[in-house]
Amino acid sequence: MAENNVPAPKREIPKSRVMVNQQTAQIYANAWAAKEKGEPVGWSTAIFPQEIAETFGLPVLYPENNAAAISAKHLGDPFIQHAEGEMRYPINICSYARMNIGMADKMSGEKYERVEPAMPVPDFLLLANNSCTQLMKWYENLSRNLGIPIFFVDCLFNYYEEPPAPHKIKYVRSQIENCIKDMETFFGKKFDWDRFLEIQQRSQINRKLFNEIVKLNSRTPAPMNGFDLFNYMSPLVLCRGQESTTAIFEQLKLEVLELIATNTSTFTAKEQHRVHWEGIACWPNLGYNLKMLKSYGVNAVMNGYVTAWDVAYEPGDLDGMAKAYQMSSTNSFSTPSIMAKRAKSIKDYSCDGMLCHVNRSCKMMTFHIFVGHEIIEEQTGVPCANFDGDQSDTRVFSEAQFETRLQALVEIMQHNKEAQND
Amino acid sequence: MTDLNQLLQEFSDVAANPRIVLERYIAQGKKVVGCFPIYTPEELVHAGGMIPMGLWGGQIAPTVAGKYNPIFTCSIMRSCLEYGMTGKYKGLSCAMMPMLCDTFRGMSGGWRAGVKDVPLVAFIHPQNRTDSGALEFLTEEYKAVRALLEKYTNCTITDAALEKSIEIYNEHAAVMCEFVDVANDHLDVITPVVRHSVMKSAVFLEKSEHTEKVRSLMAELNKLPIHEWKGKKVILTGITAEPDEFLEIFAENRIAVVGDDLAQESRQYRTPIPDGPSPLERLAAQWFNRFCCSTVHENESNRGELLVEMAEKQGAQGIAVCLMRFCDVEEYDYPIISKATEKAGLHSLCLEIDQNTQNNEQSRTKIQSFAEMD
Numbered sequence: 001m002a003e004n005n006v007p008a009p010k011r012e013i014p015k016s017r018v019m020v021n022q023q024t025a026q027i028y029a030n031a032w033a034a035k036e037k038g039e040p041v042g043w044s045t046a047i048f049p050q051e052i053a054e055t056f057g058l059p060v061l062y063p064e065n066n067a068a069a070i071s072a073k074h075l076g077d078p079f080i081q082h083a084e085g086e087m088r089y090p091i092n093i094c095s096y097a098r099m100n101i102g103m104a105d106k107m108s109g110e111k112y113e114r115v116e117p118a119m120p121v122p123d124f125l126l127l128a129n130n131s132c133t134q135l136m137k138w139y140e141n142l143s144r145n146l147g148i149p150i151f152f153v154d155c156l157f158n159y160y161e162e163p164p165a166p167h168k169i170k171y172v173r174s175q176i177e178n179c180i181k182d183m184e185t186f187f188g189k190k191f192d193w194d195r196f197l198e199i200q201q202r203s204q205i206n207r208k209l210f211n212e213i214v215k216l217n218s219r220t221p222a223p224m225n226g227f228d229l230f231n232y233m234s235p236l237v238l239c240r241g242q243e244s245t246t247a248i249f250e251q252l253k254l255e256v257l258e259l260i261a262t263n264t265s266t267f268t269a270k271e272q273h274r275v276h277w278e279g280i281a282c283w284p285n286l287g288y289n290l291k292m293l294k295s296y297g298v299n300a301v302m303n304g305y306v307t308a309w310d311v312a313y314e315p316g317d318l319d320g321m322a323k324a325y326q327m328s329s330t331n332s333f334s335t336p337s338i339m340a341k342r343a344k345s346i347k348d349y350s351c352d353g354m355l356c357h358v359n360r361s362c363k364m365m366t367f368h369i370f371v372g373h374e375i376i377e378e379q380t381g382v383p384c385a386n387f388d389g390d391q392s393d394t395r396v397f398s399e400a401q402f403e404t405r406l407q408a409l410v411e412i413m414q415h416n417k418e419a420q421n422d
Numbered sequence: 423m424t425d426l427n428q429l430l431q432e433f434s435d436v437a438a439n440p441r442i443v444l445e446r447y448i449a450q451g452k453k454v455v456g457c458f459p460i461y462t463p464e465e466l467v468h469a470g471g472m473i474p475m476g477l478w479g480g481q482i483a484p485t486v487a488g489k490y491n492p493i494f495t496c497s498i499m500r501s502c503l504e505y506g507m508t509g510k511y512k513g514l515s516c517a518m519m520p521m522l523c524d525t526f527r528g529m530s531g532g533w534r535a536g537v538k539d540v541p542l543v544a545f546i547h548p549q550n551r552t553d554s555g556a557l558e559f560l561t562e563e564y565k566a567v568r569a570l571l572e573k574y575t576n577c578t579i580t581d582a583a584l585e586k587s588i589e590i591y592n593e594h595a596a597v598m599c600e601f602v603d604v605a606n607d608h609l610d611v612i613t614p615v616v617r618h619s620v621m622k623s624a625v626f627l628e629k630s631e632h633t634e635k636v637r638s639l640m641a642e643l644n645k646l647p648i649h650e651w652k653g654k655k656v657i658l659t660g661i662t663a664e665p666d667e668f669l670e671i672f673a674e675n676r677i678a679v680v681g682d683d684l685a686q687e688s689r690q691y692r693t694p695i696p697d698g699p700s701p702l703e704r705l706a707a708q709w710f711n712r713f714c715c716s717t718v719h720e721n722e723s724n725r726g727e728l729l730v731e732m733a734e735k736q737g738a739q740g741i742a743v744c745l746m747r748f749c750d751v752e753e754y755d756y757p758i759i760s761k762a763t764e765k766a767g768l769h770s771l772c773l774e775i776d777q778n779t780q781n782n783e784q785s786r787t788k789i790q791s792f793a794e795m796d
Contacts, residue, residue: 087757088756088757088760088761092494093750129549133522134524137750141757144723152550154548154549156546159545167562167563168559171555174553174554174555174556175553175555331524334531335528335532336531358492360494363494363495363528364524364527366492367524367528367529370492370532371490371532371535
């Protein structure tokens with residue numbers, strides 16, 4: 001193992017993080033309060049058009065976000081085991097799904113011990129399959145097991161590089177409109193289109209703010225440890241259309257600008273190499289990954305995952321919104337499209353390499369990585385290295401393999417730098 | 423028996439050697455289009471005077487496909503990519519691929535990177551089938567597929583030809599459903615391997631040619647006395663039940679296959695193409711009538727109940743889930759199938775299918791146990 005010469009200073013939790021924690025706690029508290037009052041509570045996929053639920057004022061929680069939080073606390077294994085054991089779900093399906101389906105089943109049992117952050121049992125589901133097709137199967141199973149309805153927006157897939165054709169936009173728009181009508185009937189509430197416009201505007205303000213913050217990390221050395229960005233995904237997922245998110249991002253932006261002004265960084269080691277992190281975090285191993293990256297002086301300054309909520313459209317333009325939700329996630333794009341974005345990002349963020357998480361749970365992202373290596377190396381000239389892991393299943397990741405692969409990547413990046421200097 | 427044996431040999435030869443079939447069609451001056459499974463609108467290819475040929479991989483240990491797909495890819499796709507990258511699919515004018523699951527979505531990139539000589543015609547089915555815009559979407563999507571097929575093959579696909587092809591496909595589907603019933607009266611002849619070769623040969627042959635062959639087979643079978651099967655009976659479900667060595671284990675244990683819900687076999691035939699205002703719309707409308715399939719979104723699935731009903735109708739004692747390794751859509755359906763099976767008092771077997779593994783010993787043990795159960 002490389003020697004870590006930089007002692008980790010005890011840092012106060014930044015105000016923006018405190019605000020994130022408060023916001024998350026409030027969202028969960030609101031859902032529980034609604035449940036106790038007998039009001040319907042929803043579970044939603046992470047990139048569902050949240051503007052709809054927000055306009056209706058529905059309490060909604062996000063199982064993917066919840067699974068990530070529970071995995072990071074190493075508390076997910078009993079749910080995964082329950083899904084694989086008693087419930088008979090095969091080990092090869094997504095670990096978020098196994099954890100959440102297992103949890104949903106345990107919730108209705110007498111011996112259920114709440115694991116925080118705990119979600120109430122849902123009364124309805126919001127499904128968009130722009131992240132993957134497994135989400136659809138996962139929610140089908142939740143719907144059948146719990147006997148609750150799904151409101152579904154099928155977001156298709158961009159198998160070529162062209163933007164979505166008019167018939168694709170028309171279909172997704174039709175679903176958004178029908179979803180609103182169906183929800184009006186189900187919840188017995190009139191949809192407020194003026195409020196919808198406000199939520200759209202707020203969502204655009206928030207996504208733009210987050211983009212500005214992420215871009216600040218293109219500076220060398222970066223003001224942020226790239227992993228910090230994972231900590232700010234929760235406002236994007238849970239509250240993308242809320243003012244509290246604007247406040248958090250404005251605070252975060254101030255903090256990052258302050259780091260730049262003082263030429264300091266939350267990456268506490270010397271930034272010797274900058275890499276682009278590809279894929280979802282290994283939540284159960286986040287601490288180890290970060291420790292190892294620091295020990296080799298590698299800052300993962302940018303990752304594509306956090307840009308998944310950059311759903312860009314003109315408020316009031318429903319076609320634009322339909323198109324944006326078809327083009328929102330890494331997994332909604334063809335490999336050449338997504339890798340062209342990554343190549344641009346590698347250049348913009350002055351990355352020396354790409355570190356790719358071959359996530360056992362995410363076939364799509366892994367395909368992108370396997371097919372994408374050639375594209376990245378051809379378009380940027382930087383080396384790529386893979387390591388095996390999982391977003392939640394603790395049985396997949398190997399510390400030794402991670403270090404070996406990182407070491408190899410560092411050697412190549414070092415060699416490339418020396419060759420450039422010769 | 424000579425005619426019967428001759429026919430059975432022909433089905434077997436086609437199922438085992440699709441490359442020879444491909445070369446025969448090319449030698450006849452026909453264009454051949456690869457069709458990835460499942461629910462690919464082959465009728466469009468057929469209407470262009472070409473041969474749609476199923477791409478279902480094969481029993482191989484891939485050596486180069488790993489460059490573009492991870493080890494946890496379903497083995498059909500891994501084998502297909504291997505064949506594509508090593509020239510085994512040379513001669514195909516292009517290949518149609520439905521984006522039905524994450525593996526297909528990823529494979530669309532893998533194929534384009536690794537198989538440059540067979541252009542990809544990708545398309546996607548709408549999964550929100552109850553939405554009012556879904557039928558129009560799929561009709562438009564098929565229009566785009568037709569345009570790409572015409573571009574890559576220089577053929578013309580007219581509405582009139584498509585109507586004729588639809589009739590040929592509906593006729594073929596009906597004949598295949600009839601065969602399944604006839605086969606159950608002759609389980610001494612139609613062993614699991616023979617049944618599979620009749621079914622699988624359909625994905626490689628021009629459909630009217632296959633229809634005639636199956637009709638001839640049924641005529642020969644109908645000349646034989648009805649056989650009273652004394653052994654156990656089973657229904658198969660899953661994507662495929664292969665290879666022959668796997669199916670032979672059933673025969674060795676005196677277990678007959680009396681019905682299937684396999685994507686490669688009967689599942690595709692139970693939904694005829696409906697009438698409609700235009701052939702493209704008819705073709706699209708078929709998707710909306712599909713049911714109890716892991717690749718099709720349904721709020722409520724009666725797949726378990728469907729299998730139980732099939733088993734009860736045919737007097738089967740068990741349902742064998744032939745679970746394609748790393749096929750996540752099928753894996754998500756497994757709990758509902760196994761629970762429905764057991765609830766009905768039937769035996770449930772879970773047998774792993776993997777084209778890249780030659781060892782069937784785990785399946786052998788499970789099938790033997792099933793054979794020994796009362």
